[in-house]
Amino acid sequence: MSGHRVLAATLVEPGHYELREYPLPDPAPGCVLIKMEVSGICGTDKHTYQGYTGQYGGNGTPRQIPFPIIQGHENVGTIAAIGGDRPYTDFEGVALKPGDRVVVGPNVSCGTCYYCRHDFPYYCCENTVDYGNNISAKEPPHLFGGWSQYLYVVPGSFLVRVPDDLPSDIAVLTEIMAVTVGLDRAKQISSFPNESFRFDDTVVVIGVGPLGMCFVMKARMLGAGTIIAVDLSDYRLGFARKLGADVILNARKTSETDRLAAIRELTNGRGADVVVECAGVPEAVREGLEMLRLGGLLVEAGNFSDLGEIRISPHRHLCAKNVHILGVGGEERAAYGPSMRQMARYMRQNPLNEFVTDRFGIREVEAAMKKSMAADSIKVVIDPWA
Numbered sequence: 532m533s534g535h536r537v538l539a540a541t542l543v544e545p546g547h548y549e550l551r552e553y554p555l556p557d558p559a560p561g562c563v564l565i566k567m568e569v570s571g572i573c574g575t576d577k578h579t580y581q582g583y584t585g586q587y588g589g590n591g592t593p594r595q596i597p598f599p600i601i602q603g604h605e606n607v608g609t610i611a612a613i614g615g616d617r618p619y620t621d622f623e624g625v626a627l628k629p630g631d632r633v634v635v636g637p638n639v640s641c642g643t644c645y646y647c648r649h650d651f652p653y654y655c656c657e658n659t660v661d662y663g664n665n666i667s668a669k670e671p672p673h674l675f676g677g678w679s680q681y682l683y684v685v686p687g688s689f690l691v692r693v694p695d696d697l698p699s700d701i702a703v704l705t706e707i708m709a710v711t712v713g714l715d716r717a718k719q720i721s722s723f724p725n726e727s728f729r730f731d732d733t734v735v736v737i738g739v740g741p742l743g744m745c746f747v748m749k750a751r752m753l754g755a756g757t758i759i760a761v762d763l764s765d766y767r768l769g770f771a772r773k774l775g776a777d778v779i780l781n782a783r784k785t786s787e788t789d790r791l792a793a794i795r796e797l798t799n800g801r802g803a804d805v806v807v808e809c810a811g812v813p814e815a816v817r818e819g820l821e822m823l824r825l826g827g828l829l830v831e832a833g834n835f836s837d838l839g840e841i842r843i844s845p846h847r848h849l850c851a852k853n854v855h856i857l858g859v860g861g862e863e864r865a866a867y868g869p870s871m872r873q874m875a876r877y878m879r880q881n882p883l884n885e886f887v888t889d890r891f892g893i894r895e896v897e898a899a900m901k902k903s904m905a906a907d908s909i910k911v912v913i914d915p916w917a
């Protein structure tokens with residue numbers, strides 16, 4: 532296969548893409564070459580493009596993006612070649628062969644740091660490398676992101692075979708759907724008295740971009756009561772309603788006081804049992820805390836990149852509220868297979884086929900990026916062969 536050239540959109544610095552050609556590599560033993568089919572634009576990609584390049588700052592020392600990079604970590608493709616002659620299986624133990632359609636897990640954990648050894652998720656790994664995000668395209672084999680015709684998968688990665696009945700334009704949502712394990716964790720917490728998230732609990736999702744949209748779906752799947760979606764875009768709110776939201780609040784047309792009053796009215800004056808913050812706006816965290824009932828639970832998933840700081844009242848927002856805050860820095864690997872299978876079920880009753888609103892070719896990533904930030908888009912994807 533070598534000798535061919537591979538086209539990849541390369542982000543050389545924030546705000547600046549170049550279409551570059553790279554050699555097509557043969558995969559080394561234990562490595563896999565994926566022929567890309569579709570790759571999503573994630574909120575993280577937007578933040579990196581805008582210059583928010585600090586990530587994984589939980590230990591006080593954020594890591595910086597090693598430009599140039601090939602973005603794209605929501606990846607669906609088919610196996611072009613598997614290096615070496617040892618059998619290769621997916622995350623769930625299914626044998627893989629060339630031609631199989633897979634989602635590529637975006638993260639490679641080191642397996643040997645304190646957090647890996649104690650079974651923390653990838654985003655706590657001290658040495659995590661993420662396809663499409665923090666692996667430089669400078670060194671061969673270069674192809675470490677999905678906005679490319681081929682993706683090079685290194686040892687320690689995980690692939691998950693896509694069920695035959697799941698279209699690639701829905702499989703491309705698997706990574707963000709897997710981030711909704713935040714609500715599975717909340718379910719576990721609810722085994723303690725008075726803790727959310729229980730059957731029929733009121734759930735507010737702030738920000739129904741693609742991630743928030745997946746949280747709406749997941750909340751519905753897990754038995755939420757009233758689901759309230761908050762966003763700046765009527766277009767997105769309309770789709771959130773189709774996916775399971777009962778009440779929608781446009782934050783451009785309402786004040787914070789209006790929104791708080793609406794939520795209290797829906798909950799006999801108490802406030803929401805669960806708030807999921809997916810707006811990726813620091814200030815939304817404070818508003819989310821305001822919306823909670825006493826002892827409520829905030830899932831914070833939106834500020835994956837460092838977007839700044841806010842002021843809160845430790846008395847009112849934390850102590851006197853008995854609040855529970857669950858920081859969710861990403862997905863868990865075991866959530867990929869279940870997310871795909873559950874989306875395949877959900878799409879029978881819900882218009883999941885409308886989730887991808889726009890498709891752009893490899894020469895149009897700049898336009899794709901702009902569209903992904905527009906109020907009239909939901910999930911925007913790159914088709915590297917278009």
Ligand SMILES: [Zn+2]
Nearest residue numbers: 573574575706
């Ligand atoms: Zn992402």
Ligand SMILES: [Zn+2]
Nearest residue numbers: 641644647656
């Ligand atoms: Zn590690």
